[in-house]
Amino acid sequence: MDKKREISAEYFYKSAAAIESPEEAINFFRFLCTEKEVQLMAQRLYVAKLLSENRVYTDIVAKTGASSATVSRVKRAMASDKEYFEHLLSKVDE
Numbered sequence: 001m002d003k004k005r006e007i008s009a010e011y012f013y014k015s016a017a018a019i020e021s022p023e024e025a026i027n028f029f030r031f032l033c034t035e036k037e038v039q040l041m042a043q044r045l046y047v048a049k050l051l052s053e054n055r056v057y058t059d060i061v062a063k064t065g066a067s068s069a070t071v072s073r074v075k076r077a078m079a080s081d082k083e084y085f086e087h088l089l090s091k092v093d094e
Contacts, residue, residue, distance in 0.1 A: 045092075047074045052089050 019025045029038050043066050050060045051074060060071050078085045 044074050047071055049089055051075055
């Protein structure tokens, strides 16, 4: 990634980390993303939640509408940093 993109990405992550409420998150993502982009991110996060509950692929696909390729991609991402995903999902479910 070039330096300009790194700076932009860093600013984006700092901005996202500054969100303090669900209402702020809604406004933040509506400002930056299309509805479809938000739906896809939300779907992937929900797939992660279901995978963390040890649900099977067919149930996840049926429940979320995600493709089996998406479920597989999310599972690989979760496997690469299992501790992080467990921590994140536990914070969301509080």
